[in-house]
Amino acid sequence: MSTHSAPAPDPTAGAAVKAADRAHVFHSWSAQGQIDPPAIAGAEGSYFWDYDGNRFLDFSSQLVNTNIGHQHPKVVAAIQEQAAKMCTLAPGFAVDVRSEAARLIAQRTPGDLDKIFFTNGGAEAVENAVRMARVHTGRPKALSAYRSYHGATNAAINLTGDPRRWASDSASAGVVHFWAPFLYRSPFHAETEEQERDRALRHLADTITFEGPQTIAAIILETVPGTAGIMPPPPGYLAGVREICDQYGIVLILDEVMAGFGRTGRWFARDHWDVTPDLLTFAKGVNSGYVPIGGVAISAEIAATFDQRPYPGGLTYSGHPLACASVVATLTAMEEEGIVDNAAAIGEQVIGPGLREIAERHPSVGEVRGLGVFWAVELVRNPETREPLVPYNASGPANQPMVDFAAAVKRGGLWPSVVMNRTHVVPPCTVSAAEAKDGLAILDEALAVADAHV
Numbered sequence: 001m002s003t004h005s006a007p008a009p010d011p012t013a014g015a016a017v018k019a020a021d022r023a024h025v026f027h028s029w030s031a032q033g034q035i036d037p038p039a040i041a042g043a044e045g046s047y048f049w050d051y052d053g054n055r056f057l058d059f060s061s062q063l064v065n066t067n068i069g070h071q072h073p074k075v076v077a078a079i080q081e082q083a084a085k086m087c088t089l090a091p092g093f094a095v096d097v098r099s100e101a102a103r104l105i106a107q108r109t110p111g112d113l114d115k116i117f118f119t120n121g122g123a124e125a126v127e128n129a130v131r132m133a134r135v136h137t138g139r140p141k142a143l144s145a146y147r148s149y150h151g152a153t154n155a156a157i158n159l160t161g162d163p164r165r166w167a168s169d170s171a172s173a174g175v176v177h178f179w180a181p182f183l184y185r186s187p188f189h190a191e192t193e194e195q196e197r198d199r200a201l202r203h204l205a206d207t208i209t210f211e212g213p214q215t216i217a218a219i220i221l222e223t224v225p226g227t228a229g230i231m232p233p234p235p236g237y238l239a240g241v242r243e244i245c246d247q248y249g250i251v252l253i254l255d256e257v258m259a260g261f262g263r264t265g266r267w268f269a270r271d272h273w274d275v276t277p278d279l280l281t282f283a284k285g286v287n288s289g290y291v292p293i294g295g296v297a298i299s300a301e302i303a304a305t306f307d308q309r310p311y312p313g314g315l316t317y318s319g320h321p322l323a324c325a326s327v328v329a330t331l332t333a334m335e336e337e338g339i340v341d342n343a344a345a346i347g348e349q350v351i352g353p354g355l356r357e358i359a360e361r362h363p364s365v366g367e368v369r370g371l372g373v374f375w376a377v378e379l380v381r382n383p384e385t386r387e388p389l390v391p392y393n394a395s396g397p398a399n400q401p402m403v404d405f406a407a408a409v410k411r412g413g414l415w416p417s418v419v420m421n422r423t424h425v426v427p428p429c430t431v432s433a434a435e436a437k438d439g440l441a442i443l444d445e446a447l448a449v450a451d452a453h454v
């Protein structure tokens, strides 16, 4: 672990933070008695550090959130200025920063997705997008992919394909899952991207036929599925889904909560394939999470549904002024500083080539894939059979190889994003070439731990 030169370590303060955390904070997705969250003292740019003086290069971006890096001075200043001016105002008022944030977002969204409904995060964006689609079409069902994550509120967790939905699956009325393309572990036994695309589209069309097209309000897809493994779709897949939706009058929702706002080296991941949804959900990168905010960008046709009839939804904090001020500052800084282009260049010139080289050296690396600053390294026990390093949804001793791998990465001074049998390489979009190379070198060394299981 590298040691940050300033501020001075303060282990006593760190111990007090940890003690209060342990006594009173109930943590997400965790067995409360089995966790030991590190106490973090500060953060800047691509780094954060603890009270003991250990500094970590942030290859997680805090749940793939801080696209602009930690403590960007222009965003911090904008929040401070807005706080001094007006901290809060109900959603029913027109506010300068709210109007401007919506305008800047709409400027970047595709087609006629020019109206913005603000939420407090990604799950609420998904909830509301599905709600809009149901009211707009008058149909009950929503289709989503098995390999997906859409959030942890009621509809969002049911739409989510990963095992975290199992605990509340009985509430999933109206949700139908299907297989989206993923060539490395093809659900269709395909051998080429073209086969995978064609078979995935046929499977989706068949699913719709057997569910009843007139019962389906929406198909929701992450443009590039993130938590489920950062899997860019084969060329033509999203265009094919768009066609199917048009054929049956189904609303296409692209979930860009994780992939949006620069992560893939474009403003939105959909820009790579030029597919325009009817609704687009966003959060995270829109302001790097400095103040909670998310939203839905809405097409003219769906917005018109609610022109003379009320939209039956709303949130006290919708379009919160502090959050909107940070959106305006974030998008302005990203534009001025060429941050989206930086993400593209780092992906093409450093992370992509670097990970491919690493894959050649390490038998435990089954596949690397991604774009921009959005990459997955898939770890396997057997490169021939592609048996994952740990079983799907492993916990306890079965998951120990990934726990050991993550510990080795952290000892090297890198904070990884480990999901099941993968490590995701998701630094801020502002990451420098030197930082990205440092991070890859640490991963390279830690992979010896995974290789030992092959």
Ligand code: PMP
Pocket: 063, 120, 121, 122, 123, 124, 126, 149, 150, 151, 152, 222, 226, 227, 255, 256, 257, 258, 259, 283, 284, 294
């Ligand atoms: N959709 C996607 C694609 C996400 O990645 C996430 C969060 N990881 C969500 C929705 C949910 O967002 P939130 O945690 O802000 O509710």
